Amino acid sequence: MKLIVLLFPVVMLSCSKSGKKALESGEYYQAALQSIEKLRKDSDNDKSLEVLPNAYKLAQEDLLRDISRAKMANQQFKYERVVDDYAKLNELHDRIEKCNACRKIVSPDSYFREYEDAVEMAASERYEYADALLRRGTIESGRTAFESFNELIRYAPNYKDVNAKAEEALFLGSYHVVVEQPGINSKMYQYSNDFFRGKIDEFLQTNRRLNKFIRFYQPAEAKQLKLNPDHVVRLEFIEFVVGETNLKSEKVNVTSNDSVKTGSAKIDGKNVDVYGLVNATVTRFHKSVRSRGLLSMEIYDYKSKKVLLRDELPGEFIWDNKWASFNGDERALSKIDLEAVKFKEQMPPPPQQMFIEFCKPIYDQFSSRIKRFYDKY
Numbered sequence: 001m002k003l004i005v006l007l008f009p010v011v012m013l014s015c016s017k018s019g020k021k022a023l024e025s026g027e028y029y030q031a032a033l034q035s036i037e038k039l040r041k042d043s044d045n046d047k048s049l050e051v052l053p054n055a056y057k058l059a060q061e062d063l064l065r066d067i068s069r070a071k072m073a074n075q076q077f078k079y080e081r082v083v084d085d086y087a088k089l090n091e092l093h094d095r096i097e098k099c100n101a102c103r104k105i106v107s108p109d110s111y112f113r114e115y116e117d118a119v120e121m122a123a124s125e126r127y128e129y130a131d132a133l134l135r136r137g138t139i140e141s142g143r144t145a146f147e148s149f150n151e152l153i154r155y156a157p158n159y160k161d162v163n164a165k166a167e168e169a170l171f172l173g174s175y176h177v178v179v180e181q182p183g184i185n186s187k188m189y190q191y192s193n194d195f196f197r198g199k200i201d202e203f204l205q206t207n208r209r210l211n212k213f214i215r216f217y218q219p220a221e222a223k224q225l226k227l228n229p230d231h232v233v234r235l236e237f238i239e240f241v242v243g244e245t246n247l248k249s250e251k252v253n254v255t256s257n258d259s260v261k262t263g264s265a266k267i268d269g270k271n272v273d274v275y276g277l278v279n280a281t282v283t284r285f286h287k288s289v290r291s292r293g294l295l296s297m298e299i300y301d302y303k304s305k306k307v308l309l310r311d312e313l314p315g316e317f318i319w320d321n322k323w324a325s326f327n328g329d330e331r332a333l334s335k336i337d338l339e340a341v342k343f344k345e346q347m348p349p350p351p352q353q354m355f356i357e358f359c360k361p362i363y364d365q366f367s368s369r370i371k372r373f374y375d376k377y
Helices: 004-014 019-024 028-041 046-072 078-097 112-136 139-155 162-172 190-206 219-224 335-340 351-374
Strands: 175-180 209-211 214-217 231-255 260-267 270-276 279-301 307-328
Touching: 019 028, 019 046, 028 046, 028 078, 046 078, 078 112, 078 139, 112 139, 112 162, 139 162, 175 219, 190 351, 209 351, 214 219, 231 351, 279 335, 279 351, 307 335, 307 351
Parallel strands: 175 214, 175 231
Antiparallel strands: 209 214, 231 279, 260 270, 279 307
16 A cells, blocks of 8 residues: 555655755755656666665665654554555665666665555554544544545555545534525416526535535435435525616707718809708617616524525616617718617516516625635534
8 A cells, every 4th residue: 555645745855956965964855856766767877876875775764663663652543643654664775676777776665564464453543543432422522533535545544444434434523404485476477487596506516615615506406315404595586676677868959070972053153062960859869778676585593593695685786778860961970869869769678587687796796605604613
């Protein structure tokens, strides 16, 4: 059993240093790893050929000394330190064995049996400790047990039923939150409300675990599991208005900024263009259709029925339509009015769609608000 996960960060660190510098600074294990890596790529690297025998010997002595001290220490989980040190010794052994140039100058020792014995000792102590925490049955002990079982999985992933125990501890250490979807007493807007509910469901699926110790459930899922939740999130539309229409119009007399040709006249027997300012009457229209809603969001403790959070989340959508018409000379119109007269009155989106539109900012507030609330859990 090799401790690849444990050693990976150390290997990455060692590759960033010179083997000789690491050796001179007393980082013997890193010096050995660096030298092995360089010799694997260049079997004639003089510096690494010189550094490796000394670095390996000193690293071995250093790690064996640390193992001896750890075994004698009166310290909880001391064998995990022993496991880590034996893993490093075996890592050196394996890397040297895979490097032809390294094997010619170093005969590495293996400690696989010692490693397995240390794993058994460490795992037994860690498992009993975590299992005792699990039996206490509190959220706090569950969380500590979960972290402890995960530490065990780090070096002994197949020890007994450790993975199942970790899941059990995670369940115990989590807040289980049921989110009740908002209903609506209107067949007309049922489709739109289903869209909003679908967004909430999507959020719950995507963030089934908002963080490590927060687990969300839909009501049907909680019922199927016969779950007694810790919290319940209740959502309810307390008011909504769709299609609140406001039409404004203004009639304005406008005159061209510059003189334009308005006709011709005969002067002294010659036809001459006549220039002057021209006028028009512009009617400008602005139609806005406002839709809005207010969602009540309440989080309460399921056991005590105490309200932990009560908030109201507003949403609004305004559809605008601008157009114009005119009487008179078109040349009197400004560029803005000329553009506006190209447009005609449009039909607003159907009520279903406007309901959906004002729900979008409400959903954004819901997702950010619930995340912020559970940050402290």
